[in-house]
Amino acid sequence: MSSRLSVDDWAAAALGALSEGGLPAIAVEPIAVRLGATKGSFYWHFRDRRALIEAALARWEQETEVTIAKLDEVADPVARMRTLLEEAMADPADAAVSFRLISAVDDPTVAGTARRVTERRIAYMQSAVEQLGLPPDLARRRVLAGYGAYLGTAALRRIGAVNDSDDFIDQLVADLTRPPD
Secondary structure, three states: OOOOOOHHHHHHHHHHHHHHHOHHHOOHHHHHHHHOOOHHHHHHHOOOHHHHHHHHHHHHHHHHHHHHHHHOOOOOHHHHHHHHHHHHHHOHHHHHHHHHHHHOOOOHHHHHHHHHHHHHHHHHHHHHHHOOOOOHHHHHHHHHHHHHHHHHHHHHHHOOOOOOOHHHHHHHHHHHHOOOO
8 A cells, every 4th residue: 555545545445454453443553554554654634543433433424424315316215215225235344333233332432423424314214214105103113113223134144144245135125215194
């Protein structure tokens, strides 16, 4: 890798480590090796490990906003939900990060970002479902079940119990967007 790494390069590598090994995997030396860098490069950009974790969390939060901005271009709420789920299921690293950060929510460095991003994602999905005419309480219940299924699928992928998500996406879109009973 280039000798001129940026804060974002380090943050991206930290997210990769997080997706693979959880919060403890965000460690300076292994990430430096991953980047082909020295610890000096790390200390050029960050004061300590916590600052690296904060940069990785900020990147993760920004990635959520970028995804939402792209999804806003899809006018039909059902197509938007399908696109969202297809993109989410196609990125096992993000699902793993989400799962691991929710699992680490007791860590004060993680708590605020994990809650904000999760609530942002849920609120966005809820808005799409409400656009189909579902009342807010029903839309929220469905979205919470759907988001829980997404996180559960991420966990099941880690142990190899889930390999293909196409049928899962079809079912989840149908469950989220069906008219109220």
